[in-house]
């Protein structure tokens with residue numbers, strides 16, 4: 001497709017988004033399955049329902065633009081999803097996996113937020129108010145979903161994910177103490193190592209419930 005006008009570019013971007021949303025409808029159930037937090041799983045499930053609605057809205061946009069609903073492979077979303085799938089294969093502690101799933105999902109959300117921002121601005125420039133209005137409804141849901149993920153991360157998942165840190169840190173400290181003792185001939189550990197482990201361990205304990 002040649003892009004002679006901004007309208008051509010708009011149709012092209014809508015096709016890209018149509019494909020991206022469809023890719024997400026296949027990826028979100030996998031993220032939901034990989035989540036260990038019930039709240040995170042239900043966040044992915046409810047965003048899956050919304051995403052199906054985003055596909056339908058884009059079909060309405062095609063109709064308003066008098067174009068056939070047709071997708072164009074979105075390599076950006078494919079890459080983000082591929083990284084998320086690779087991560088699901090990793091052997092991780094439950095809370096660490098949840099924290100990583102949030103990171104993967106937020107990458108996808110931010111990609112969409114950017115793309116919807118662009119097509120809304122172009123639709124407005126082309127005075128396609130009805131198209132802009134539909135796209136704005138989806139943008140609002142993408143932003144809300146992103147904020148919900150941030151809230152979930154901050155309401156305990158990130159903290160729970162630090163739970164393994166205290167043991168690791170203590171093991172690291174033992175190594176460090178040994179090394180310090182070797183290099184200085186003293187049993188006294190370095191101040192900075194002791195200080196850092198104190199604060200990390202306190203946070204990790206707070207995360208265990």
Ligand SMILES: [Fe+2]
Nearest residue numbers: 021051054112
């Ligand atoms: Fe979406």
